[in-house]
Amino acid sequence: MMKDAANTALLTVRNLRTYFHTFSGTVRAVDGVSFEIGQGEVMGLVGESGGGKSVVGFSILGLIDSPGKIEGGEILLEGRDLVTAGEDHLRHVRGREISMVFQDPMTSLNPLHTVGRQMDEVLRLHSDLRADARHKACVDMLESVGISRAAERLKAYPHQFSGGMRQRVVIAIAMLANPKLIIADEPTTALDVTIQSQILKLMRAQIADKGASMILITHDLAVVSEMADHITVLYCGNVVERGATRDLIETPAHPYTRGLIDSIPDTSERLDRLSQIPGSVPDIRNLPQGCNFRDRCPRAQALCAQKEPPLTPQHNGLMAACHFPLHPGERL
Amino acid sequence: MTQAPVLDVRDLEMHFAVGGGLLDRLKLDAKGIRLEKPIVHAVNGVSLSIAQGEIMALVGESGCGKSTVAKTIARIYEPTKGKIRIDGKDIANFGFAQMLPVRARMQMIFQDPYASLNPRQRVRDIVAEPLLEQTKIAQERAAVPEKIARLLARVGLNAEHAGRYPHQFSGGQRQRIGIARALSVTPGLIIADEPVSALDVSIQAQILNLMKDLRDEFGLAYLFISHDLSVVHHIADKVGVMYLGFMVENAPRDVLFARPRHPYTRALLSAAPSVKAKRDIEEIVLTGEVPSALDLPSGCCFRTRCPFAWKKCAQERPQLQDVGDGQSVACHLIDAPERDTR
Helix, strand or coil: CCCCCHHHHEEEEEEEEEEEEECCCEEEEEEEEEEEEEECCCCEECCCCCHHHHHHHHHHHHHHHEEEEEEEEEEECCCCCCCCHHHHHHHHEEECCCCCCCCCCCCCCCCCCCCCHHHHHHHHHHHCCCCCHHHHHHHHHHHHCCCCCHHHHCCHHHHHHHHHHHHHHHHHHHHHCCEEEEEECCCCCCCCCHHHHHHHHHHHHHHHHHEEEEEECCCCCHHHHHHCCCCEEECCCEEEEEEEHHHHCCCCHHHHHHHHHHHCCCCCCCCCCCCCCCCCCCCCCCCCCCCCCCCCCCCCCCHHHCCCCCCCEEEEHCCEECCCCCCCCCCC | CCCCEEEEEEEEEEEEEEEHHCCCCCCEECCCCEECCCCCEEEEEEEEEEEECEEEEEECCCCCHHHHHHHHHCCCCCCCECCCCCECCCCCCCHHHHHHHHHHCEEEECCCCCCCCCCCHHHHHHHHHHHHHHHHHHHHHHCCHHHHHHHHHHHCCCHHHHHHHHHHHCHHHHHHHHHHHHHHHCEEEEECCCCCCCCCCCHHHHHHHHHHHHHHHHHCEEEEEEHHHHHHHHCCCCCEEHHHHHHHHHHHHHHHHHCCCCHHHHHHHHHHCCCCCCCCCCCCCCCCCCCCCCCCCCCCCCCCCCCCCHHHHCCCCCCCECCCCCEEECCCHHHHHHHHHC
């Protein structure tokens, strides 16, 4: 896939800052996040809870409600800024240019409408097709996500589907208007592992088929490593590392990334103890000075408390925000 | 070692009658009108045994009955059938009062660290409660606060945490409180129902390490329920794989991961994502979904999704049989290896 070609990037996010102004202080959920996605690329956005990864997804779609606010930065979809665009333009973008798959397939479908009606709505809003053509498009799409007897199932309600089937319906809805970008927020977290592998295969096939791009938001590095072309790691609202998937997984430069990878037990080797990252994620309303990760980092030195590390180029084309990055193969 | 196992379960069955209105249950067929009583067959004849210091994991997907097994052994449910022996004593039919001393031997850790702690109790009271239930002698009760302080320190919390309420803690810390509570009565067996699945991966590693250390220190036995194969591989000594309320395979960990025999186990292992570059494993992709426990398929429970299933599988239910190395498998393929085409 195309890499680092700024002029061909489908989506460019620059210095995005989304804050939530609460009574107990300002939560800087996303604080200066930048990345790019080319056409046909899958980008994994990973991090632990509170890292800000979902807020990035919601910001792109303009779904941040009060007390949250996009304080600054740019979100360029094919060169057009979505931050400054009006609600009318965003409504045109949502569903047609960018669509979203949420974690919980039960709550992202309306229980009062049939699946067919919810699918039809997308086409009614985003296409000029007549009713019979829309119906045919819905049937075809439902079949392509692996639901048999599609015409009949269109008349069913969400509760009549199992969890895996519902997520297939959600994916079908997301793909219907042929969007250029799909944002999938923990799309398989609520599913069993055999169903998860079915859904991941399906999403991969659909994207390749339509030439769409995807942002895959997940806490699960294993899922992301099997799906994404490149990965962006978030910690406390900042990008701490990004790079091509294999390089980032095998030779990460940031101690947080290394720590995350090492703390995943793996069936291919047996260790007596898992290496663990000490402590827990700091209170995001009250972040430490300097590097956000320094309290949990075994490599932290005096400099880390004084100065926030900028994102700088590392080995293998990785970018990492660390004063004392790891060399390839180096352990914590 | 011929030591009696801490936990020995034989042919455990747990069926739930589900409600529904009178009209839902009325069925009209050729024989006339009759009243049906729908039954969920959650656990169908599960046997297992855990020795002191041993960790046995139960894996399977949602609805396979692994949590029900755990809760039935803990006697949160009344078992329909079968024997549950703790230190050789069958507790399957024990009443509430009889269970009290048993609870000093067997404790439980729950999945959700938010829902399993009383939000109105301070940490020290939460951790002390099981212990105070067990000791009614004033002298012994006087020693409780000190023991609680020691326990909290052991699970990685400090003294000032004892006076706080659960909402003041993160998920990982809450799970530590849950572990301290389970340890307060110095049990021999801990039943842990998905203890790390609600936690972030860096915190998950902390809790898994803690649970392993405690096993070594106190000689605990664990029944560890999880859907996550990599977690199970890390912590368990032996593994039982469940599907639709049946134990389909049961083996020491290394044997199971090196040589899974049941098609469902093989499918589970091949579906699990991994950060490491893919190992050379066969890929069995399952189609379809788990059938309803209200209406079990005839014969083998797995045949509706099994890529190898043939006529015999619909007619005869395969029994667990020993295939050596402590591995037992419930599958007709064992007797018909020529049908295993992969």
